[in-house]
Structures are given as C-alpha cells and as structure tokens.
Amino acid sequence: MNMTMQGVAQPTKAAGKYAHIIPLPDPPREPDMQQTMRLLDFGSIVRYHFAHRDDVLVAGEGYLRHDGENDSENFVPDCIVTFGVDPQAIVARNGYVISEVGKPPDFVLEVASRSTGRRDYTVKREGYAAYGVREYWRFDHTGGEFHDAALAGDTLIGNHYEAMEIHHESDGLIWGHSPILGLDICWDKEQIRLRDPSTGAFIPTPEESAAHAKEAEARAEASEAENRLLRERVRMLEDRPS
Structure with a gap:
C-alpha cells in the first residue's frame, strides 16, 4: 500500500467489507528520507491529538482526485487530514477520491523538496483551492529556498485561497495557527512542530x-x-x- 496511513483508525487495507474496493495505482515518488521523517512525526502527532476519534483520516502519498477514473488528476499530497469520514474505505482505495468520499480533505500539508517546491505554491495551490480543501499549508525546512516562504498557510474563502497570518519571533521561530487542527504549526530550527495554543508548549x-x-x-x-x-x-x- 503506497498510501501511507498516519491516521487514527490505522485500518487494514481491503479487509472485510472493503475487499471489493479497487485500489488506485501507486503514484511515483522520489524518496527523500528527511522529508519522510518530518511527515511521519507530523502525522504521528496529529494522530495522537485526535486519538479519541475514529472518523479522522491522517494519510499521505496517495492520489487526490475528484474523479477516480480521471488519470489526468495527479496531485499527490504529502499529508491530508479529514474529519467525519471512513478512513478504512479511503485507505482501501489507495487514494482520496472526493466524489466517492463526499467531501474534499479539510487540511493538506506539502513539505518542500527541490524537485516539487515551485509546484507546491503555484499549481497545487490553485488545484487544492479548486478541489475545496479548506486549509493548505506549506513547510520548507530550507527557510524558503524551495518554496516562496519557510512556512505558509492558506484558508479557503469562496473558491480561492487567502494567506493566513504567519508570525516571526525574535528567536527564529515562525508559526501560524490552524483553526482546522486547533493547533499552531511551527517552523523551528528547520523542523516542523505542532504547538498547543492553550499552553504554548510544543506537542x-x-x-x-x-x-x-x-x-x-x-x-x-x-x-x-x-x-x-x-x-x-x-x-x-x-x-x-x-
């Protein structure tokens, strides 16, 4: 299964009632160990934060499409978070098909790489807005060499994105608040961190x-x-x- 399950339910693909679901093909990926570790940490923290719920999907490395039969839709988000869904069915599909799930992801994160950085803040930004993704975040450990900023977040207003407020602290910390997750997303010493706004402490x-x-x-x-x-x-x- 190429769709990496970082989610709360941690289902077994194509088990039981999901065995009839035909999985999408695995998308091609360029391995990047640093990127992978950042995503695993991020996904694990989000999963722990929502461990009390069984209707939350935290996943990545699978196709995001509006129509499962449209092979021209080739977005592969690094991490998606969706609430009020059946995670097992989505993972069995090996991708996120909006027309089948009934809603777009609530949250998408892209972690910068040299090969995809520019696409993240241009083509994907337009595409995710068109899909109806409510929040789109981008993290660049280089501080903005691959993306247009070290950290950026967008919220969907109508059918287009508006930039969210990003704070730059004197100690180098860069952060913004995600209303969808209820957490602060932080750029801290080239690492992506999540912070509890009620305590001010990193998770x-x-x-x-x-x-x-x-x-x-x-x-x-x-x-x-x-x-x-x-x-x-x-x-x-x-x-x-x-």
Missing part, C-alpha cells in the same frame, strides 16, 4: 515522548533504590543492640 514527537518516558522510568527506579537503601539503614539501626 512532543514520538521520539521525545519515548525519551521522556524512559527518563521518568529511570528517575522512578533511582528513587525506589534510594528508598530501599534508607529502609535498610533504618532496619539496621532498629536491630542494633541498645
């Missing part, structure tokens, strides 16, 4: 969460070892003849 990546859990476990073990030693010393003092 940890899976690696950071694992590291924090490991550190907490180590602290708990050290504390327990110290407590055992103290209990043993107390016992020895109590057993000492007076």
